[in-house]
Amino acid sequence: MSEGLRERKKRQTRQHLSEVAIGLFVERGFDQVTIAEVAAAAEVSVNTLYNYYEAKEDLVLPPDQASPQRLADIVRARRPGESAARAVLARLRDELRRRDRTVGLTAGFGRVFAMMRAAPTLTARLEDLGRQMTEALGAVLAEETGAAPDDQMPRAVASQIGWCHSLVYSEIGRRLVAGEKPDTIAAAVLELLDLVEDLLGDRTLTYALREDSSRSA
Incomplete structure (x- = not known):
């Protein structure tokens, strides 16, 4: 089944959020960067970020990629x-x-x-x-x-x-x-x-x- 427009946009947003977050974490250290700072750098609200990632660690190790299966x-x-x-x-x-x-x-x-x-x-x-x-x-x-x-x-x-x-x-x-x-x-x-x-x-x-x-x- 081909990826729909909505699914593609969600995937691209998830990727963008992760890339922005990892860039900040590498530059300043994981513990020194807040979720609010990631959201601001990615130009989204904190609530939007949490809609895509439940935890800060998920931005680096997304459950759909770092799978226990x-x-x-x-x-x-x-x-x-x-x-x-x-x-x-x-x-x-x-x-x-x-x-x-x-x-x-x-x-x-x-x-x-x-x-x-x-x-x-x-x-x-x-x-x-x-x-x-x-x-x-x-x-x-x-x-x-x-x-x-x-x-x-x-x-x-x-x-x-x-x-x-x-x-x-x-x-x-x-x-x-x-x-x-x-x-x-x-x-x-x-x-x-x-x-x-x-x-x-x-x-x-x-x-x-x-x-x-x-x-x-």
Whole structure:
């Protein structure tokens, strides 16, 4: 379905508000900028801003982009014959090769990441987001494998995948703050993913293989 005029205007307004806010946060620090100042700079009322973003942190980490369902959604969409872990590894490699903004490999994101790391509420939000991603993935793995309630394997595998995902973002952030270029970072993190894949081992890498529906039909 194509995007209607109203939806497009709302999306553009949301993007504008976020871009204005992040610019102020990077310049002055997240905790030093008020919602009223963001609204004034964006030339909207405070009430209008709150209609688009419920919390100040949402301006940096919009719920529709920083989703706790990210890992679960990747695994739900995996191909027949592909395991949960390999689906996530494949997505991360693809995003790195494309220098996708999802993994922060865009010009100027180093300053944004440094700003986020300096703000306690944003770092707490990121930590909580990582926990929610792992929990949501564990629930999907338990459902898909038909695991018993006392089976700890789904949570254990989800934790391994969540650790890998967090490690990638942590390494990207560390290198961005150090001033490395996106191409250099992508190459280094792709090498890191190869190492991580070896560390995960066959039991994790073959867990929750997606069945071929054509065979089971």
